[in-house]
Amino acid sequence: MKAEVLGRGIRVGMNGNSAVAYAVKQADVDVVAAYPITPQTIMVERLAEYVNNGELNAAFIPVESEHSALSTCVGASLAGARVFTATASQGLALMYEILWIAAGLRTTIVMALGNRAFSPNINIHCSHDDAYAARDAGWIQFFAENVQEAYDLVLQAFRISEDKDVLFPSIVNLDGFILTHSLEALNVLKDEEVKEFLPPKDPVNPIDPDNPMTYGPLDLQDYYIEHRRQQAEHFKASYPKIVKILNEYSEFTGRKYSPVKTYALEDADIGIMILGSSAGTVRYTVDRLREKGMKVGVVSLTLYRPFPIEDIKKVVKGVKVLAIMDRSYSFGSPGAQLYMDVSTALYNLRERPLLFNVIYGLGGRDLTPEHVELIARRAEEVAREGEVKETQIWVGVRE
Amino acid sequence: MAKWRSWKELPIANILPTPGSSAEYKTGSWRALKPILYKDKCIRCLLCWVSCPEPAIDRLEDDYVEIDYDYCKGCGICANVCPVKAIEMVMEE
Numbered sequence: 001m002k003a004e005v006l007g008r009g010i011r012v013g014m015n016g017n018s019a020v021a022y023a024v025k026q027a028d029v030d031v032v033a034a035y036p037i038t039p040q041t042i043m044v045e046r047l048a049e050y051v052n053n054g055e056l057n058a059a060f061i062p063v064e065s066e067h068s069a070l071s072t073c074v075g076a077s078l079a080g081a082r083v084f085t086a087t088a089s090q091g092l093a094l095m096y097e098i099l100w101i102a103a104g105l106r107t108t109i110v111m112a113l114g115n116r117a118f119s120p121n122i123n124i125h126c127s128h129d130d131a132y133a134a135r136d137a138g139w140i141q142f143f144a145e146n147v148q149e150a151y152d153l154v155l156q157a158f159r160i161s162e163d164k165d166v167l168f169p170s171i172v173n174l175d176g177f178i179l180t181h182s183l184e185a186l187n188v189l190k191d192e193e194v195k196e197f198l199p200p201k202d203p204v205n206p207i208d209p210d211n212p213m214t215y216g217p218l219d220l221q222d223y224y225i226e227h228r229r230q231q232a233e234h235f236k237a238s239y240p241k242i243v244k245i246l247n248e249y250s251e252f253t254g255r256k257y258s259p260v261k262t263y264a265l266e267d268a269d270i271g272i273m274i275l276g277s278s279a280g281t282v283r284y285t286v287d288r289l290r291e292k293g294m295k296v297g298v299v300s301l302t303l304y305r306p307f308p309i310e311d312i313k314k315v316v317k318g319v320k321v322l323a324i325m326d327r328s329y330s331f332g333s334p335g336a337q338l339y340m341d342v343s344t345a346l347y348n349l350r351e352r353p354l355l356f357n358v359i360y361g362l363g364g365r366d367l368t369p370e371h372v373e374l375i376a377r378r379a380e381e382v383a384r385e386g387e388v389k390e391t392q393i394w395v396g397v398r399e
Numbered sequence: 400m401a402k403w404r405s406w407k408e409l410p411i412a413n414i415l416p417t418p419g420s421s422a423e424y425k426t427g428s429w430r431a432l433k434p435i436l437y438k439d440k441c442i443r444c445l446l447c448w449v450s451c452p453e454p455a456i457d458r459l460e461d462d463y464v465e466i467d468y469d470y471c472k473g474c475g476i477c478a479n480v481c482p483v484k485a486i487e488m489v490m491e492e
Contacts, residue, residue, distance in 0.1 A: 104412065104413070105412045105413075106411050106412040167411065204411075205410075205411075205412070205414050205416075212418045213414050213415060213416050213417075213418070214414065214415035214418065214420070215412065215413075215414055216412075216413065217413065217415055217421075219413055222403075223409070223413075226404070226405065226406040226409060227406070227409065227413045229406040230406035230407070230409055230411070233406070234411070
């Protein structure tokens with residue numbers, strides 16, 4: 001059978017964890033500090049093997065917790081190193097205070113997050129609780145839809161984070177088990193090609209014992225708010241640079257990357273918006289619904305932070321009803337996290353779609369084509385009635 | 400104190416590029432109670448000099464002391480340890 005070639009690279013089979021570790025090796029990182037946690041464990045194991053085999057010349061620092069893992073990464077990144085870490089769920093929660101410090105100190109850490117549900121009850125499968133928990137901390141966040149994207153996004157994340165017009169850490173989200181443990185075919189670049197796209201890190205203000213500087217000093221009523229304002233403006237301003245690098249990688253590999261992906265949306269009355277691996281299921285179902293004459297389309301986000309506000313406004317303009325799917329729940333909020341983002345982004349537009357929120361897939365519950373059809377039918381009903389009676393529904397749950 | 404700078408003029412990440420700049424930060428303005436030293440009562444034991452956490456008590460050549468009001472936060476430890484009550488805490492004006 002002739003192998004299908006999708007853009008530049010050599011066709012291989014890998015699971016998401018191995019593909020991420022392979023990208024990290026090719027990125028030639030200097031420091032890896034991570035604590036193994038399901039479903040990310042294989043990533044850390046592979047990297048430990050690469051270092052042990054001499055395939056990767058990096059300091060692999062085993063730590064006693066995720067809090068220490070990220071703290072180590074902050075120090076290493078400020079010292080000028082290219083740094084990688086990985087975690088999931090409770091591990092991300094334990095990193096929480098350092099997440100903000102890593103971003104505020106403008107480190108260039110790249111983290112892979114094997115998305116997993118928060119406890120309780122203990123569950124190792126996919127929810128986006130961990131990704132959402134990091135949304136306010138000042139990290140750039142990408143969502144991979146498949147193993148190929150996980151590999152590609154890790155390489156792009158290093159280039160983006162280390163860019164002098166950016167200088168913010170990045171998280172690459174990949175759905176726990178659905179992507180971390182699924183063996184998929186993907187195209188990997190040659191080492192020289194990665195080097196061409198991703199030159200060595202040229203650090204800004206690195207720690208230098210001969211020219212000592214103070215990082216993260218006391219900052220009170222007189223300057224704290226100016227520093228936050230600066231970080232906010234710089235984070236917003238990184239957006240065009242992120243797009244530019246995504247475009248550059250798209251040209252380099254022939255695989256298209258942009259903050260927002262759309263499918264069959266141009267003439268659609270109904271849109272379904274989603275993050276992560278389930279976008280494929282939604283597209284598959286949309287094809288079937290189109291055959292039945294329903295005008296349905298899909299919006300999925302590759303870039304979640306900084307939130308692609310203007311792109312979203314543009315693509316959903318002609319849509320009558322937009323169903324926004326969240327693989328998480330925000331207790332007591334007017335909707336779950338993606339729904340709140342989109343609602344806020346669209347509120348001041350004169351013409352905007354009616355919105356409702358769908359909770360799905362918590363703790364690894366499968367999203368099936370039947371669920372997607374149910375959502376599309378509900379959206380059709382909302383379009384017909386011209387009002388949203390229920391702003392939030394759950395699918396795939398026993399009522 | 401240098402002029403107040405806008406966020407556009409600040410180095411990124413709140414980095415302080417010159418070491419030792421904490422000396423420019425006059426913490427004396429935090430003070431609610433001010434220590435007053437009565438030199439005539441002082442026996443030069445230097446307990447206040449040893450105990451000041453700032454340190455905002457300067458030791459002079461003759462082992463008498465002076466209070467550095469630029470940095471003294473008014474914690475009152477010096478007045479508390481003085482065995483001859485040569486330091487009194489009074490309300491800051």
